[in-house]
Amino acid sequence: MATTNLEKFLEYVENNQEHYVQRLREAVAIPSVSSDAAYREHVFKMGEYLGKLCESLGISYEARDVGTQELDGKTLQLPPIILGTYGNDPNKPTILVYGHYDVQPALLEDGWSSDPWVLTEDSSGRLMGRGATDDKGPVLTWFNIIEAHQKLGLELPVNLKMCFEGMEESGSEGLDELIQQEADKYFKGVDAVCISDNYWLGITKPCLTYGLRGISYFKLTVSGPGKDLHSGVFGGTVYEPMTDLTYLMGKLVKPDGTLLVPGIYDNVAALTEEEKAIYGKIDFKMHELHAAVESDTSIYSSESETLMYRWRYPSLSLHGIEGAFSAPGAKTVIPAKVHGKFSIRSVPNMDPERITELVTKYLNDEFAKLGTKNKMTVECIHGAKPWVSNPDHWNYVAAAKATETVFNVKPDLTREGGSIPVTLTFQDALNTNVLLLPVGRGDDGAHSINEKLDKSNLVSGTKLLGAYLYEVAAIERK
Template structure:
């Protein structure tokens, strides 16, 4: 994908380099995928806009439940189906299509573009933060604002602009006992079983209603102000949008406002899986010798990662001591990223509002989002310039899920919106 993007951009006349990041971790012989850095245009009289995206995707196998081969883009009716179609290969290609459209139509490109496309976003953007800080006053020094298209509308009919994201802290809990897997018929009831211990620990992190059971976490959350409360009143979102996106009615809250608050401005804890436990079809009477549970917390203002780590480790330690197990436990932070809030009234957002209205004929909703894009905050802090999230896809696109898609209408109008945004941003007053 990195070489594909390099070829496509160079064919359009962009200057491109693949920045190698070296091995993934000490002592490994697996290199991180390169960062694709590029520039299109160098007119000092034009604004320079940085566009970011990622060319890596979530894993996908046909046997996961896909209706089509996940890595072959397939059009069914009005949908383009395939892994990465909406997250985030589709939007990345949208920027390339925008340049192509200007060239084919003979229209002068309104801004200078700086590209930063990475290949490790789905695993915490390893190596990218250091590169951004190193290049802040070099490769990125002329950037006036940043635009990221790596998120989605709330629902399926109304466009949005996003000015806030939750952070994410991802942890592992390893419980280890016997030196090898054991036969449950021989050793069951005689030894402390790591999987039993682990499930007890995980069950003390969050309850079935989504309440975080780690003391002190909710005390770190910034209070809800009356002005913020009002922002939820006119958002174009219905419970049917939630039902459509999840394919179910398993909602924890019965109102749109409470659902959006849970998604945007409160922390959540999710359990993601257990390594080492038997998960294949059929019956296997094994006692696993070592199991690793994985969970994450989505964080919000004003939760700071190191304060959260302390609360998580302390809570699990207290739960573990009560089990009185002879097994061993180890808790690790695998990676984290801080939450982000921007100014939705900045000229960068004003240009995006006008572009959205021009293409979609409605004013966009201003939203926060429940997902995490840690590099958003890095760009803002390192470059000290406004960052805008301008989504292309819908809320039911199924990013990270089976049968990921983007609607043809969203893709075509999404490219138009990106293009219109660049024209509006080229003339939007700075004040």
């Protein structure tokens, strides 16, 4: 039997593992923290690193300047968005891949077991370092794939467009505008989008991710006195903002997670039989949840319910209070102005504007009942829509086939409880299907200390994303 191009590619990747580890090590060594002005030069260096990779592999690219931002009282240049194009064959489909080259902050003192900027392999093959899994490992995978094909003298089965930003961990500043502007220019002709910036649900089974919850983050402010007061002198004689705020925050959600805002469930999509069937098949056990949260304080006892309430039902979390006493010890203060922070994780077909309307009306109604002289305001300070895709689309079918090729297993169809706003931006601006195809595992610890990517995931992920391109090229796309 003749060896196919895909087989040659898979074999090549298998034989070049150390080369990919070394490339990831170079990338991790650049501390491209986007949230800290002091690290901004390193974010630029990481952009240049990708630019050089493009040059060396013959990828035509542009490092797009997207302007400035205000950070820590300074005006800072935003890191460029790397737009790369590889191949322009009208007979091939065009796949847009997205990723980010900035990372979360990391300090050895935070408790890392080795220098976060030195990729360190342990005896189990875990490659530890900031950005290893989020998102430098997955981003480099695309370059590894192109390089492998060049070394093998093979054509890539698709045209590839790349969009790699350097501000994902800090609000993706400049990205949405660029996508809107370039929808009919640079992004014209894109057949589907593939994003590798999330994780398997667990640690063994690959998955395709077809949905994300949205978020509406609220700041609820109650104010009264002109300055903080001493409770000995004024306690009992003035309306205290904390009393009103605490009461209002206590009216938002029940201990069992039920939202108490009237009408909030009205637009939640009904659970269909098809969707229900997906949940029954997912490889997930309650003990994994308990291990992840380090306690057995789960609300639901079944796996299906737990995943549904993580992915397809809304939740409301009370994050804390700004302006009140928050240090250890005892302070007898009556805080003058307090801001309660809470957010609603929203699901299809909830709409952020409607959520803000309902929350505002409810809190105003409840506040009016209090008969206090304090003042109350509520605002949504950050909103992102929920997203759900069609997992029967050819983009997903191709990814499922590729998963079977590489892992010999059908992938789970998962959603996530958090939000990746760019997903929805691409879907709406380019009017294409968007697929989330993760490389890393659920225990990789993105954003935590000791972030890691298993070497086996780096290798199988390179294979998977390459195989996906072959399946995309082969499948009937309609």
